[in-house]
Amino acid sequence: MASASRLVTDKDFQCSTCHCVFTDPVAIPCGHNFCLNCITTHWDTNRLCSCPFCNKTFTDRPLLCVNNLIASVAEKFKEPQQPVISGTGYVPCNLCGANNTTPAIKSCLMCLLSYCATHLEPDQSTPALMRHRLIQPVEDLEGRICKIHHQPLDYVCSNDQNILCYECLDRDHKNHNTVELEVWMKTKLDQLKDSQEKVDELIRQRQEKIIDLQNSIQAGKTNVERARSGSWKAMHASIRYIKRSFAELQEVLDDKQSGVEAHGKGLVKEIKKEIVQLTQKNAELHQLQPNNDCIQFIQSVRNVRIDPPALTKDWDAESIDCDYSKVEEAVNQLQISVMNEALMLCDPELPEMQRFSVEVVFDPETAHHLLSVSEDGKQVQYGQFGLTVPRNPQRDQRWSDEEYDGHDEDCDDD
Numbered sequence: 001m002a003s004a005s006r007l008v009t010d011k012d013f014q015c016s017t018c019h020c021v022f023t024d025p026v027a028i029p030c031g032h033n034f035c036l037n038c039i040t041t042h043w044d045t046n047r048l049c050s051c052p053f054c055n056k057t058f059t060d061r062p063l064l065c066v067n068n069l070i071a072s073v074a075e076k077f078k079e080p081q082q083p084v085i086s087g088t089g090y091v092p093c094n095l096c097g098a099n100n101t102t103p104a105i106k107s108c109l110m111c112l113l114s115y116c117a118t119h120l121e122p123d124q125s126t127p128a129l130m131r132h133r134l135i136q137p138v139e140d141l142e143g144r145i146c147k148i149h150h151q152p153l154d155y156v157c158s159n160d161q162n163i164l165c166y167e168c169l170d171r172d173h174k175n176h177n178t179v180e181l182e183v184w185m186k187t188k189l190d191q192l193k194d195s196q197e198k199v200d201e202l203i204r205q206r207q208e209k210i211i212d213l214q215n216s217i218q219a220g221k222t223n224v225e226r227a228r229s230g231s232w233k234a235m236h237a238s239i240r241y242i243k244r245s246f247a248e249l250q251e252v253l254d255d256k257q258s259g260v261e262a263h264g265k266g267l268v269k270e271i272k273k274e275i276v277q278l279t280q281k282n283a284e285l286h287q288l289q290p291n292n293d294c295i296q297f298i299q300s301v302r303n304v305r306i307d308p309p310a311l312t313k314d315w316d317a318e319s320i321d322c323d324y325s326k327v328e329e330a331v332n333q334l335q336i337s338v339m340n341e342a343l344m345l346c347d348p349e350l351p352e353m354q355r356f357s358v359e360v361v362f363d364p365e366t367a368h369h370l371l372s373v374s375e376d377g378k379q380v381q382y383g384q385f386g387l388t389v390p391r392n393p394q395r396d397q398r399w400s401d402e403e404y405d406g407h408d409e410d411c412d413d414d
Helices: 036-045 068-078 121-125 166-171 181-287 294-302 325-346 350-354 401-413
Strands: 025-027 033-035 106-108 113-115 155-157 178-180 371-373 380-382
Touching: 025 036, 025 068, 033 036, 155 166, 155 181, 178 181, 181 325
Parallel strands: none
Antiparallel strands: 025 033, 106 113, 155 178, 371 380
16 A cells, blocks of 8 residues: 555556556546456456446447556556554554544444444444444455445455455356355365365474484484494304314315325225235245146145135225315305305395396306306306316307416406
8 A cells, every 4th residue: 555645546546347556557438447458358258348437338349558657657556565564553543533542443334434432332323323334443444345336345256356345246246156255254264274284284294204214314323333233243253154164174174185095095005915915925826837747746736725815805896085076066155155145135236136037057068168067057167066068069169278277367366
């Protein structure tokens, strides 16, 4: 609203249709001014081309042009003004004088005045004045009256959200959805309350989610520290166990090798002993060679056993077990298992990749001659362990043996 010191107020530049300061003001032949869009819409929606203010009808639709002077003045009133704030916090009585401090208890929409309890008495006792419309005290009483019909604004049009008096309702909004102002306000307040409750609930849910996320972050920190401590202990325990197992394996291998060596030396000693016996027997047999004297030969061999000594040992069945390939296979399998478990532990995406894994079976007939394929065809390695098959022309020979040797050295360095 404009200040009271102005000779011309913004009410003088308000459109009687939209009750707002003019936007693109135009004048029609009867002399009344309207917003260009308001009067155009009015004529487009009504059969007769008439003035919304005085109802004068025109035979031909007038040609409209924007009044630049009125438009420029109207724009001044659209500039934001400092609101007038009452320091008393209440509506004063209009009849108590200029310096009154008596608050009004009612405002009259017919008199456009606000009354205190004393000055309200005539409106409550005089029959003619008792017909006036009394409302709760408000400062802007003129804003509660229709600018066209000078009637109280008691209705709201749901179609265009305009506030209407009874005559506006009866004339220009017959086919619109209209409700009483109090009913509309109650409905809007209910909607506002419902929206506020929903917004408050959304805010509460998000605040709870923030607390939940913060608790999850804190719990994650605690869990990762516990996992780090537990994994450190488990890893070191595993390393100590592997080192101890490796030392025990070395002892087992040493003991086995010592047993193999002792067993082999025992066998060698027995064989040498039998060789000595056989050598002695052979010497005895050489002394019994015939010398053309049959009687003498018969006498010499009569008391001597010329049969080979009775040896009970079957040396073809004796052997020494020096094959440690199963030990190496077991250790290699242990290495693969540990590495796979560690990979699954350290790479969270591995289980997802394993969903797309497929079974691969290697063909030993087409493998390089330096590659060893397991019996089930699912493992392959460079070396002498596994299933080694004879050379085959179909195998890939693009890598030379030297390249494989170099690759093996690299693997050993790793």
